[in-house]
Amino acid sequence: MASARTAERSDFLLARLDPSQVAMFRFLLEAYDNLAYFTVLERRPALLKISFAPESRLEVEATLRKMQASVAFEWQAWPDQEEWRGRQ
Numbered sequence: 001m002a003s004a005r006t007a008e009r010s011d012f013l014l015a016r017l018d019p020s021q022v023a024m025f026r027f028l029l030e031a032y033d034n035l036a037y038f039t040v041l042e043r044r045p046a047l048l049k050i051s052f053a054p055e056s057r058l059e060v061e062a063t064l065r066k067m068q069a070s071v072a073f074e075w076q077a078w079p080d081q082e083e084w085r086g087r088q
Helices: 019-030 054-067 081-087
Strands: 011-017 037-042 046-052 073-077
Touching (some): 011 019, 046 054
Antiparallel strands (some): 011 046
């Protein structure tokens, strides 16, 4: 019996949007069956950490571009640890 292969780590993206749009963002992202999930880092403006399997990066980015037709948001690569520490 073949076993399902799971990622040993996750990749991340950072998204920023109006707090009033978080529910719609969640609704749209969940429509893509476990492709990615997010955690709210800040409420105003809504700052989201999007987590996904590294091998799904291209599909996640394509999905986010599609979602931008329905919800206004910006997204970017997750800052590396050193860069992130420098902003705190």
